[in-house]
Amino acid sequence: xxxxxxxxxxxxxxxxxxxxxxxxxxxxxxxxxxxxxxxxxxxxxxxxxxxxxxxxxxxxxxxxxxxxxxxxxxxxxxxxxxxxxxxxxxxxxxxxxxxxxxxxxxxxxxxxxxxxxxxxxxxxxxxxxxxxxxxxxxxxxxxxxxxxxxxxxxxxxxxxxxxxxxxxxxxxxxxxxxxxxxxxxxxxxxxxxxxxxxxx
Amino acid sequence: xxxxxxxxxxxxxxxxxxxxxxxxxxxxxxxxxxxxxxxxxxxxxxxxxxxxxxxxxxxxxxxxxxxxxxxxxxxxxxxxxxxxxxxxxxxxxxxxxxxxxxxxxxxxxxxxxxxxxxxxxxxxxxxxxxxxxxxxxxxxxxxxxxxxxxxxxxxxxxxxxxxxxxxxxxxxxxxxxxxxxxxxxxxxxxxxxxxxxxxxxxxxxxxxxxxxxxxxxxxxxxxxxxxxxxxxxxxxxxxxxxxxxxxxxxxxxxxxxxxxxxxxxxxxxxxxxxxxxxxxxxxxxxxxxxxxxxxxxxxxxxxxxxxxxxxxxxxxxxxxxxxxxxxxxxxxxxxxxxxxxxxxxxxxxxxxxxxxxxxxxxxxxxxxxxxxxxxxxxxxxxxxxxxxxxxxxxxxxxxxxxxxxxxxxxxxxxxxxxxxxxxxxxxxxxxxxxxxxxxxxxxxxxxxxxxxxxxxxxxxxxxxxxxxxxxxxxxxxxxxxxxxxx
Numbered sequence: 001x002x003x004x005x006x007x008x009x010x011x012x013x014x015x016x017x018x019x020x021x022x023x024x025x026x027x028x029x030x031x032x033x034x035x036x037x038x039x040x041x042x043x044x045x046x047x048x049x050x051x052x053x054x055x056x057x058x059x060x061x062x063x064x065x066x067x068x069x070x071x072x073x074x075x076x077x078x079x080x081x082x083x084x085x086x087x088x089x090x091x092x093x094x095x096x097x098x099x100x101x102x103x104x105x106x107x108x109x110x111x112x113x114x115x116x117x118x119x120x121x122x123x124x125x126x127x128x129x130x131x132x133x134x135x136x137x138x139x140x141x142x143x144x145x146x147x148x149x150x151x152x153x154x155x156x157x158x159x160x161x162x163x164x165x166x167x168x169x170x171x172x173x174x175x176x177x178x179x180x181x182x183x184x185x186x187x188x189x190x191x192x193x194x195x196x197x198x199x200x
Numbered sequence: 201x202x203x204x205x206x207x208x209x210x211x212x213x214x215x216x217x218x219x220x221x222x223x224x225x226x227x228x229x230x231x232x233x234x235x236x237x238x239x240x241x242x243x244x245x246x247x248x249x250x251x252x253x254x255x256x257x258x259x260x261x262x263x264x265x266x267x268x269x270x271x272x273x274x275x276x277x278x279x280x281x282x283x284x285x286x287x288x289x290x291x292x293x294x295x296x297x298x299x300x301x302x303x304x305x306x307x308x309x310x311x312x313x314x315x316x317x318x319x320x321x322x323x324x325x326x327x328x329x330x331x332x333x334x335x336x337x338x339x340x341x342x343x344x345x346x347x348x349x350x351x352x353x354x355x356x357x358x359x360x361x362x363x364x365x366x367x368x369x370x371x372x373x374x375x376x377x378x379x380x381x382x383x384x385x386x387x388x389x390x391x392x393x394x395x396x397x398x399x400x401x402x403x404x405x406x407x408x409x410x411x412x413x414x415x416x417x418x419x420x421x422x423x424x425x426x427x428x429x430x431x432x433x434x435x436x437x438x439x440x441x442x443x444x445x446x447x448x449x450x451x452x453x454x455x456x457x458x459x460x461x462x463x464x465x466x467x468x469x470x471x472x473x474x475x476x477x478x479x480x481x482x483x484x485x486x487x488x489x490x491x492x493x494x495x496x497x498x499x500x501x502x503x504x505x506x507x508x509x510x511x512x513x514x515x516x517x518x519x520x521x522x523x524x525x526x527x528x529x530x531x532x533x534x535x536x537x538x539x540x541x542x543x544x545x546x547x548x549x550x551x552x553x554x555x556x557x558x559x560x561x562x563x564x565x566x567x568x569x570x571x572x573x574x575x576x577x578x579x580x581x582x583x584x585x586x587x588x589x590x591x592x593x594x595x596x597x598x599x600x601x602x603x604x605x606x607x608x609x610x611x612x613x614x615x616x617x618x619x620x621x622x623x624x625x626x627x628x629x630x631x632x633x634x635x636x637x638x639x640x641x642x643x644x645x646x647x648x649x650x651x652x653x654x655x656x657x658x659x660x661x662x663x664x665x666x667x668x669x670x671x672x673x674x675x676x677x678x679x680x681x682x683x684x685x686x
Contacts, residue, residue: 014423034663040422056229056397057653058425059660066422071430077438091354095362104366117371117449121378124442128382128435132389135431136416139424143417157420158397160229160652 007169013140014052016167018195024147025050025167026179027154028187033059036162039185041065043164046181050170054154054163073134080130081123088122089115147195165193227498229652236394236646237401239494244641247493252637258630265624266341274344276620283603283615288342290595291625293450293471295335295632296376297591300443300472301479302328303383306390307439310432316507318650319499322394323490324483325387326643330635331482332380334628339372368452375449382442386435389428392418394644447471454598461541461602464529470522474591477515477561480508481587486636488581490645499646506575512587513568519594520562541602549614550601553593560590 007017018024030036033055040053044067053062063069097110136142148154148165157163164187166178179190227235269276279286302324309317343349352373354363363370396418399411418424448468455467484505491500530542545554564586568574605612639645656662 012423014419014421032660032663033658034660037660053422054420055422055425056233056393056420057649057658058429059422059658061660062422063426068423068426071427073427073430074434077434092365095354096365100360100362102364104364107366114366117368117445117452118365118374120441120445121371121374121449124438124445125378125381128385128438131431131434131438132385135389135427138427139421141416141418141424142413144412146417146419148419154419155400158393158400158418158649159233 010140011050011167011169013138015140015143016050016169018147019168019173022194022196023168023175024193024195025165025169025173026182026190026192027148027151027163027165028179028182028185029153029189030162030164030185030187033162035186036164037061037065039164039182039187042185043166043181046172048166048170048172050167050173052165052167054148054157054165056158056160056162071138073131073138076134077127077131080134081127083130084122084124084126085119087126088119092118147193150196151191151193153189153191227655229655229657232499232646232648232651232655233397233401235496235499236644236648237398239640240398240642240644241401241403248637248641252634255630255633255637258627259634260627260630261623262337262627262630265620265627266337268620269341269624270346274342276618278615278617278621280613280615282606282611282613283600285599285603286615287617287621287625288338289453290592290599291628292335292338292342293595293599294478294592295331295338295628296379296450297447297471297475297478297595298482298588299328299331299335299379299383299479300447300475301483302326302331303379303386303439303443304476304479305483306386307436307443310436311440315654316504318647318654319496319501319504320483320487320508321650322387322390322647323486323639323645325383325390326636326639326645327482327486328383328479329380329387330632330639331479332376332383333635334632336376336380337628337631339376368449368456371449372453375446379442379446382435382439386439389432389435390647390650391643392416392428393420393649394647396420397648398644444472447475459602459606460535460537461545461598463538464526466522466525466529470519470526473515473518473522474561474594477512477519478588478591480512480515481584481591484508484512484580484584485588488577488584490640494640494645496646499651502575502577505577505580506571509568509574509580509583512584513565513574516561516565516587520558523558523562537607541605544605545597545601548601548605550597550604553597554601557590557593557597560586561594564590 010016016025028039030039036053036055037059040051040062043051044065049067051066053059053066055062092115093110101109103109153161154163164182166173166182172178175192179192182190277286277288302321305317305324306321306328309321339352340346340349343352351361352363352370363373392415395411396415399408399415402408402411448471451467451471454462455464457463487500487505487508491497527542530538533539545551564583567579567583573579600615604615652658
C-alpha cells in the first residue's frame, strides 16, 4: 500500500521503476516542438500515463497535451508566506514586549506599524525559499542518476533535440507495440532504455 | 533546418509580429547553445587573465584597506562630528541601487511579458548579486566595533539581548539580506537548465560531474518544466514587491530621521526610481563591453540597448522631477532649516557635488530623446558611465551636504574623505569585477533556454502555419483547442 503510493508519487516526478530485464522505457526523438506536441497529445489519448516529453525549453500547450493539471506549487508558496509572516510577528512581539522590553521615547514595546517592514521581508523570504524547495521536491530533484542519461542521443535534449519517453512501468507499455506507435507518429530515432545501474 | 527555417522565420515574423525578431541573424537553437556555451569551454583567453588580475588587484586593495580599518578603527576615515555618515553609507546605497536593475529585468519585465529581457536577464541578475555583495561589505565594516557586528541579527546570546525592531537600520538588515537571498535563488533556479546544457556538452569527466551536481539532474522533462515555470513566475511575483521595498527601506534610514534634507516623504519612490536608473546604466555599460568581447551581438541586439536607454531616460526624468519637487516642498513648507538645507546644497560648500549630480542625472540623459543618439553605442556608453557618476554623487549630496550643516552652526564642519575611504570604494569595484569575470568565464552568461523559448520556431504552432505538409502526413490531427495562437 505504502509502496504503491510511493511509486505513484514518484511517477508524478517522472521517476519510474524498471521492469523485467531492466527495461526502463523507450525514447523517441521528434524533429521539432510542433511534432512533439502532437505526439504527446496522441500518446495521452492512447491512454498512456507514465510518459514525459523532454525539450530544451518549455513548450507552450504541452501540459494540456499531456493531460497534466495545474502545478500545486502555489500552495507551497502561500504556506511559506504565512509561516514567514507568523514568525516575524511573533518574533518582534516576543523580543520587544516579553524578553527584552526597552522604553524608547515612551513608544509602545510592540506595535504593528514599525513591525511591518520586517514582517514583509520575512514573508517574502520564506515564500521564496519554500517555492524553490517545493519545486525541487515536486520534481524529484536532485536526481543524479537517471537511466535516460545512458542514451548518447539524449545528450542533445538540453541543446536542440525533442524527445518523448514512455516508461516501461506504464500499464499499456509493450516492447513491440509502443515503439511501433511512436514510429507511426513520425519519430526519427527510437531506442529502448535499460536501467542497468552501472556507471557510464 | 537552417535555410528552410529562415524562410519560415521571416514569414512567421511578418505575419504575427510587427516588431523585429528578438534574436537576429537567423540562428538555430543549436547556434544559441554554441554562441553562449563556447565561452565557458574554450581555453581561457589571455585578455581574461589581464582583466582578472586588474580586478583582483582592486579586490586586494579593498581587503588591505578593510584590514587597516579593523586594526585602527573608524578614525582612519574622514568622518567628523556633524558628518557621522560618510563614504560607507554613500557606497552602500550606491551599490544596492545598482543591483535593482537586475531584479527589475528578471522579475518585473518577466511579469509584464517583455520577452526582450531574455537576452540580458542572466548577466543583469549576476550584476545584482555582485553589487549587493559589494553593498553588504559596508554595513559589515562601518559598525566600528566589528566584533559586535552580529548584534544586527536576532541571534540568541548570553546577554539575553535582542535587536531593536523600531529602528530603520534594522529593517535594512532584513531588507538587504532577504533581497540578496531571494536574488541568489532566483538566479540559480534560472540557471539550472543552462548548467544542464553545459553538463551534456562536457568533454571531461570532472566538468561533467561538477555541472551534473549543479544542474541537479535536469533533463528538460515537461513534468519538471511545469513546476519550474510556475515556481519561476511565483519568484518573479515575490521579487517584484521585494525590489521596490528594498530601496524604500534604505530610504527610511534617512527619511525617518529629523535631519533637514532627509526628513521627506518623497524618499521611497525617489530612491527606487534612482536605483533603477543607476542599475540600468550599469547594465548598459556591462552589456556593451560583453557583447563586443563575447560576440553575442545577435542575442543582445541594439534594440535591447535602445529599450534600456528609454528606461534610463524615463527613470532619469523621474529622478530629476523628484529633485525639483524636493526644492518646491522645502520652500513651501516654510521651515527655515529645510529651506537652508536646500539652498546650501545648491550654493554652499558642496555646490560642486550638487551640480555634478544635476548635470549627470537630469541633463545628460535627456539626449536619449533623440533616436539616433540612443542607438549610438559610443554615445550611450559615455552616458551610462556619467549616470553612475551622477548617482554616486546623488547619495554623496544627500548624506554629506545634509549633515555637514545641521541645526547648530557652531558644530558646522566640512567633510573630506581620506585616502582609506577612497581606496576602499575603488576596491569594491575590484570585488565586483572579480566576481563578474568569474561569472563570465564559468557560467552561461545568457539564459539559453529562455532565449530559445522566445524564438519563433519554439512555438509549436509555428510549424502549422508554415504549410510544409507535416500536419497532413500524420494520422494524428491537431484538435481545435490547440490551434489558438499563443
